[in-house]
Amino acid sequence: MPRVSRKQAELNREIIVEAATRLFRERGLHGISVIDVMGAAGLTHGGFYGHFESREALAQEASGRAFRQSADRWKDWIAANADKNAARQALIVPYLSAASRDNPGDSCPVVAFAGDMCHEAAESGLRQTFMEGLGSLLDTLTPLMDTGDDARDRQQALVQYALMVGALTLARATRGDALSDEILEAARTFLTAP
Template identity: 90%
Template sequence: MPRVSRKQAELNREIIVEAATRLFRERGVHGISVIDVMAAAGLTHGGFYGHFESKEALAQEASSRAFQQSADRWKDWIAANEDKNAARQALIKPYLSAASRDNPGESCPVAAFAGDMCHEAAESGLRQTFMGGLDSLLGTFAPLMDTGDDERDRQQALVQFSLMVGALTLARATRGEPLSDEILDAARSFLTAP
């Protein structure tokens, strides 16, 4: 069988990472096998180890990519608004939407990976990637609190983001039930109230 070109190998790696990023958000890091990822990428299982030394290495890269995608999306939403409160609401409303609930492969990596991180060792690369991504998102969210005090802004961001992640997680767990929409509506209303 002929070897693929360097350009094709780079493209294949990108396809694998994108497939893993989506799948890990949809089903969790530990709920996906290498075979699942390669099938979603449209590639054979045997080619995986030519790109990654382990599933954990792929999970770490895919997790990092998911956090970067979220950070980029958040920055775009913030930039599209004139004041901090409008920007904060521009993050909250889509985060706590039916579309976010129903499309976990495109949604928040914190909600997607938090359950898996409960089982990761503190020193694991995947957990460190999660912690860095979470801290980055909190660092983007905190200045939108605009209390005039950095520590208070951080505390408000922690509370509000925890509510957002919890509400999204519960809405996903109850998807298909009226309670799911109630959870999203209640959290969104609470967080965007004047």
């Protein structure tokens, strides 16, 4: 069988990482096999190890990408608003929406991966990637609190993000029931109240 060109190999790797990023967000970091990822990428599973040394290496790269995508989206939403309160609301409203709840493959990696991190060793690469990604999102949210005190801003960001993550998690767990929409609405209303 002829070898693929370097350009095609790079494209295939990109397709694999993008497919894994979506699948890991949808099903968690430990619920996906190499065969699942390669199938979603439209490639045979035999070629996987030509791109990655292990499934763990792919999971770490894909989770890092998921966090970068979320951070970039947050920064775009923030940049589109003139003041900090409007920027914070522009972040909260889509985060706590039915679209976010119903499309986990393109949504918050913290919600997708937090359960897996409870079972991950503190020194693992996946855990380190999670902690860096979470830190980046919190660093993006913190300046929007604008209390005039850095420590209080950080505390407010932690509380608000914990509420956002918890509400989205519960809304997904109760999807299909009226309670799911009620959870999203309650959290959105609380967080966007003047």
